[in-house]
Amino acid sequence: MPDSDYTPTKRSLAPQIITILIAHFVFAFATFFLMYFFSLFLDEAAAQTVASVVSIILFIAMVYVEAWRVGGQDANLVNFGHMEYDKFRGLKAGAYSQIVGLVLIIAAIVYELTGYPHWIFLSAFKLFYGPFVDIIWLMSQATPFLYFLLLLVAPCAYHIGYSLGYKGFSIGEKLIYKKKPDREREKKFR
Numbered sequence: 001m002p003d004s005d006y007t008p009t010k011r012s013l014a015p016q017i018i019t020i021l022i023a024h025f026v027f028a029f030a031t032f033f034l035m036y037f038f039s040l041f042l043d044e045a046a047a048q049t050v051a052s053v054v055s056i057i058l059f060i061a062m063v064y065v066e067a068w069r070v071g072g073q074d075a076n077l078v079n080f081g082h083m084e085y086d087k088f089r090g091l092k093a094g095a096y097s098q099i100v101g102l103v104l105i106i107a108a109i110v111y112e113l114t115g116y117p118h119w120i121f122l123s124a125f126k127l128f129y130g131p132f133v134d135i136i137w138l139m140s141q142a143t144p145f146l147y148f149l150l151l152l153v154a155p156c157a158y159h160i161g162y163s164l165g166y167k168g169f170s171i172g173e174k175l176i177y178k179k180k181p182d183r184e185r186e187k188k189f190r
Contacts, residue, residue, distance in 0.1 A: 011083050013093045016070055020097035020154050023062050028130030031055040048134060055131035063154055064161035067093075071165025090162025094155030101154075104128050105147045112144045 034051035042050065067090055077083035086092075107121035126136060129150050139146035164171065 009083065011074070011077065013089070013096060016067075016090075016093035016158070017097045019066050020063060020094060020158060021100065023059060023066075024097075024101075024128055024130075024154075027055050027059040027062070028127045030058070031130040031133060052131060052134040056135075059131045060153065060157045063094075063157040067158040067161030068165035068170070071162040072168065074162075075166045075168065087163070088159075090166075091155055091159040093162070094158035097154055097158075098151045101125075101128055101151055105150065109144045109147060112140065 031051055034054055035047050038047035038050045041047075071090060074083060074089065078085045104121065104125035107117060108125035111117060111119060111122045125147070126133065129136060132150055132153075136147070136150075139149070
C-alpha cells in the first residue's frame with residue numbers, strides 16, 4: 001500500500017473506560033475490606049476514615065498508573081504514524097467512564113431530596129464511589145449537589161497520567177532517582 005494512501009487508525013477508548021470502571025468496583029470492595037481490617041485496631045469511625053483515605057490514594061494511583069502506561073503506548077503509536085495525536089484522549093476516557101457515575105449521582109440526589117425512586121440507587125451510588133464514603137457523608141451534610149464533584153476525580157487522574165505517560169515523564173523516577181551534578185559523576189570516573 002503506498003504511503004500517500006495510508007491513514008492512521010483510530011484507537012478505541014473502550015479498554016481505557018473499562019479499566020477505570022473496574023478500578024471503581026475493585027476499590028469499592030477494597031474499601032469495605034480495609035474498613036473491616038482497620039476496625040480490628042481502631043474504633044469504627046477512625047477505621048472508616050483511614051480506610052477511605054487509603055482507598056482514595058490507591059484508587060487515584062491505580063487510575064494514574066494505567067493512564068501513564070496507555071499514554072506511553074499511544075506516544076509510540078503516534079510516533080510511528082499508526083495513530084493521530086489527541087491531547088484530550090485521556091480526559092475523554094476519564095469523562096466517558098463517569099457516565100455511570102453521573103446517572104447514579106442524579107438518582108441519589110433525587111432520592112435524597114424526594115425519597116423516590118428507590119434507596120437502591122443511593123446504595124449503588126455509594127458502592128460506585130466506595131473509596132469516597134467519608135467524603136460522600138460530608139457532602140450529604142452540606143448538600144447532595146456536591147456529589148457532582150466526584151465526577152472530576154477519575155478524569156483528572158487519568159488525564160494527568162495519560163499526558164505524563166505520553167511525554168515519558170515519570171513522577172516516580174523523579175521522586176526515587178535524583179540526578180547527581182555532573183561534577184560528582186566526573187570525579188567518580190577519574
